[in-house]
Amino acid sequence: MSASTELEAVGLNMLIVSIILSGLTVLEYAWNVRFEIRVIWPQLWKSAEAKIFMIVRYVGLAGQIFNVWFVNRMASGVPNHLLACRAWYLYQVVTVQCLLMSEELLLTQRICKMYNNNKYIFSILLVFVGAQCAAMAVSALILVPGISSSPTCVIVDSHPAQIYAGATTTAVHLCLLVMILWRYFRGNWPEFLRSYIKNMVRDSVCTLIAVSGGFFLITIAPTVDQPLMTQNLFFLVMLFSLWFGTGRLVLGKARFLQESENDSQLTKVDLDNLEPLEDCDISSAKPSDSKAIPTKLTIAVDSELGVGAEEDIADVCICDWVDSASVSSYAPTIMSMETGGSGEGSGSRN
Numbered sequence: 001m002s003a004s005t006e007l008e009a010v011g012l013n014m015l016i017v018s019i020i021l022s023g024l025t026v027l028e029y030a031w032n033v034r035f036e037i038r039v040i041w042p043q044l045w046k047s048a049e050a051k052i053f054m055i056v057r058y059v060g061l062a063g064q065i066f067n068v069w070f071v072n073r074m075a076s077g078v079p080n081h082l083l084a085c086r087a088w089y090l091y092q093v094v095t096v097q098c099l100l101m102s103e104e105l106l107l108t109q110r111i112c113k114m115y116n117n118n119k120y121i122f123s124i125l126l127v128f129v130g131a132q133c134a135a136m137a138v139s140a141l142i143l144v145p146g147i148s149s150s151p152t153c154v155i156v157d158s159h160p161a162q163i164y165a166g167a168t169t170t171a172v173h174l175c176l177l178v179m180i181l182w183r184y185f186r187g188n189w190p191e192f193l194r195s196y197i198k199n200m201v202r203d204s205v206c207t208l209i210a211v212s213g214g215f216f217l218i219t220i221a222p223t224v225d226q227p228l229m230t231q232n233l234f235f236l237v238m239l240f241s242l243w244f245g246t247g248r249l250v251l252g253k254a255r256f257l258q259e260s261e262n263d264s265q266l267t268k269v270d271l272d273n274l275e276p277l278e279d280c281d282i283s284s285a286k287p288s289d290s291k292a293i294p295t296k297l298t299i300a301v302d303s304e305l306g307v308g309a310e311e312d313i314a315d316v317c318i319c320d321w322v323d324s325a326s327v328s329s330y331a332p333t334i335m336s337m338e339t340g341g342s343g344e345g346s347g348s349r350n
Helices: 003-043 048-075 083-116 118-142 162-186 191-219 229-260 281-285 324-349
Strands: 155-157 298-300 310-312
Touching: 003 048, 003 083, 003 229, 048 083, 048 229, 083 118, 083 162, 083 229, 118 162, 155 229, 162 191, 310 324
Parallel strands: none
Antiparallel strands: 298 310
16 A cells, blocks of 8 residues: 555544544533533532533533544645644644643542541552653653644654653553442441442543553554554544543532432432442441431420420431440430420429
8 A cells, every 4th residue: 555545544544433432422511401500610619620521522522523524624635734744743742731631620620538548548549640741741742743744634653752751641540440449349438428438439440441451552553454554543542532531530429319319318429529338437347237217306395494395306317326225225315305394394383
């Protein structure tokens, strides 16, 4: 195959892939836009997660549409100025880097919650993500000027530094994956939290594997059979992977919480401070056969105080892990208080 024929084939494949990915992007957006407007948009000024989601959502959507237009020019053989090609590559690098940072921020936030906001874990994550972002920024400054392209902006030869850019991102994502799985399998999570944790871990692991696989592929691109095809399709595929993965992290969590809003145990838990049973102070006193026992307290109050003779404190269940023995030990005291109070009340009425 001659060089010109190969470049035409690469441009045509880029157009096909770009159209398919843009179609999937629009389809996914149309499928979730009602839920997004109803649930995510009202949280925009309250939640950092919602802000990150909105930026990624619409930057990625606009990027996919722009990619179809520009790749169509490439496949049609329309020549571009060298500066236009450089601007195209720089745009691709910056867009992927922004989406990558957003995805890592969301994953870092989840890992911190799983580790009960431990400051040492946060410091480790900060070092990992900061070093990786710095390495990506430096690599981008080296990669873009070192790219050789055809007149239609199809990449002909790339800078060898792309290996390091892909390797650092893959390594950081594998570290995040190990931290999530380690905490998930080693933590003795409460029963009512397991479905939430499972949902969160599933979306995180799928996103990490997809992104790590893409960056690993660009790392080994010089050794594959068709390096030109791999290098030219990389940015298109990674833009979609990061856009879809970040959306799953936020939309999956929001949809799960909405479906579980009738679960009184889950809605009373601080989901920003997750901890397994062995991390709780109360876990040391929890017996093996303990159950959540709803307890309703009633106090008799003197009618001269202007309050009714009997009033429920609240229709609130004390849903901590309290065994039946501990409740029964307090029962006589409550009974005696109630009896004494009623006696005094009757005396004052007489």
